[in-house]
Amino acid sequence: MSGQSQVNNSFVRRRGRLSYTERMATTRTPTLGPAARPVSVPADLDDASAPKAHGRVQLPLHIRWSGPPVTYDLDDRADRARVYEQVLREGTEDDVRVYVDEDHLLELWDELVLPPQVRDAWVPWIEDRRRTR
Secondary structure: OHHHHHHHHHHHHHHOOOOHHHHHHHHOOOOOOHHHOOOOOOOOOOOOOOOOOOOEEEOOOOOOOOOOOOEEEOOOHHHHHHHHHHHHHHOOHHHHHHHOOHHHHHHHHHHOOOOHHHHHHHHHHHHHHHHOO
16 A cells, blocks of 8 residues: 555645545544434424335335345335345435335344444434334
8 A cells, every 4th residue: 555655745745736546545534434414313204294105115225325226115014125125224214214114114124234323323213113002
């Protein structure tokens, strides 16, 4: 990496501006990346008047941004778990309201594979709902 930095530094001196690699290296910090993304936990997830996805769905590109489109069946427990994992990680509050059902989330919660920051953001909501049931 040090050889690359020397090349980039000479490029910076010759051109008077930062190369792409140099800009990337100077802006990369521990506060960027997946851990820095906001986690959407809508207070009104249980709103019965909100439209809910059901049956077969394809997630929007801003949620499932890697790989080819996949059709999931929300009536299938394994598919529903994969959808919930992606939506809780990548979705907006509106996405969570549409794709996530409160009862199914509570049922699947302990099985979902989620990054620590997503799980931590949702724990108070999960614990509150489990106490009131």
